[in-house]
Amino acid sequence: MKFMRWIAILVLTVISLMAQGRIPWTDAEKPLFARIQKLRSLPDIERWPATRSLALEIRRLPPSPGKDSLAIQLANLTTEGDPGQDTIQESATTLAEALHAQPVKNDDPYFTLAQLVRYEQARVTLDDPRFLNALKTLEADDQRREKLDFKLTSLDGKSWTLRQLKGNVVVINFWATWCPPCRKEMPDLAAIYKENRSKGLVVLAISDEEPAKVEAFLKEHPVSYTVLLDPGRKVNDLFVVRGIPKTFVYDRSGHLAAQSIDMRTKTQFMAMLKKAGL
Numbered sequence: 001m002k003f004m005r006w007i008a009i010l011v012l013t014v015i016s017l018m019a020q021g022r023i024p025w026t027d028a029e030k031p032l033f034a035r036i037q038k039l040r041s042l043p044d045i046e047r048w049p050a051t052r053s054l055a056l057e058i059r060r061l062p063p064s065p066g067k068d069s070l071a072i073q074l075a076n077l078t079t080e081g082d083p084g085q086d087t088i089q090e091s092a093t094t095l096a097e098a099l100h101a102q103p104v105k106n107d108d109p110y111f112t113l114a115q116l117v118r119y120e121q122a123r124v125t126l127d128d129p130r131f132l133n134a135l136k137t138l139e140a141d142d143q144r145r146e147k148l149d150f151k152l153t154s155l156d157g158k159s160w161t162l163r164q165l166k167g168n169v170v171v172i173n174f175w176a177t178w179c180p181p182c183r184k185e186m187p188d189l190a191a192i193y194k195e196n197r198s199k200g201l202v203v204l205a206i207s208d209e210e211p212a213k214v215e216a217f218l219k220e221h222p223v224s225y226t227v228l229l230d231p232g233r234k235v236n237d238l239f240v241v242r243g244i245p246k247t248f249v250y251d252r253s254g255h256l257a258a259q260s261i262d263m264r265t266k267t268q269f270m271a272m273l274k275k276a277g278l
Helices: 003-019 029-037 044-059 065-078 085-101 108-120 129-145 180-199 211-220 231-238 266-275
Strands: 151-154 159-161 169-174 201-207 226-229 246-250 256-260
Touching: 029 044, 029 065, 044 065, 044 085, 065 085, 065 108, 085 108, 108 129, 129 256, 169 180, 169 266, 180 201, 180 266, 211 226, 246 266, 256 266
Parallel strands: 169 201, 201 226
Antiparallel strands: 151 159, 151 226, 169 246, 246 256
């Protein structure tokens, strides 16, 4: 199952099982679960302190399936924006300690943790072969992305090929209309494109949805950068996109200079473009 779908299914499954009384939530875990569900509704000035507090409180719980579930959900929400390095670190440490004390059968949480280490500079210790294998897999994925090329068609019928854009700084952004973090970062991405396109910035936003659905969404939420269609998810799979939004930045020589594993703020996007020499 694709990673992006797994996250959504995990949350829905947890809510369903909780309602049915099939998850053995303790009295200490129940209020933490409720607070995690409310994180996206909080303004960032409140969300990130709340996220850090939750990470510390979850860490103090005794090992249990409920604790693992809380740590996994929190880690997947921590990267939606700019929580600060301390909050990322606390969330990663909590997930690593939970998986160490009570390993899970699904490999995806180990990929989540590996991404926090490789792309968000978190430092953890977890001597689990699935975590170590995930780190190796991410490294191999990045090596392949250095050499990738694709040809896709935009909503207006124009063909775009990645390697023909050498000489420009190219942002590849994978997104979908149903994705709340994708929608949240779109205004910042549009503003950055508007401010820097004269300097050779190209933004290609790739959706695997039906054209009619994308067109209807963009009528209500217009953007100035180019939107490409990826029927059959061929380019999503080529880039090994496990979750969205996902952004890659290539410098003018075609080198993969930066990438994100979730939504970015304007400041974070600019930091990525700086790595590409813009």
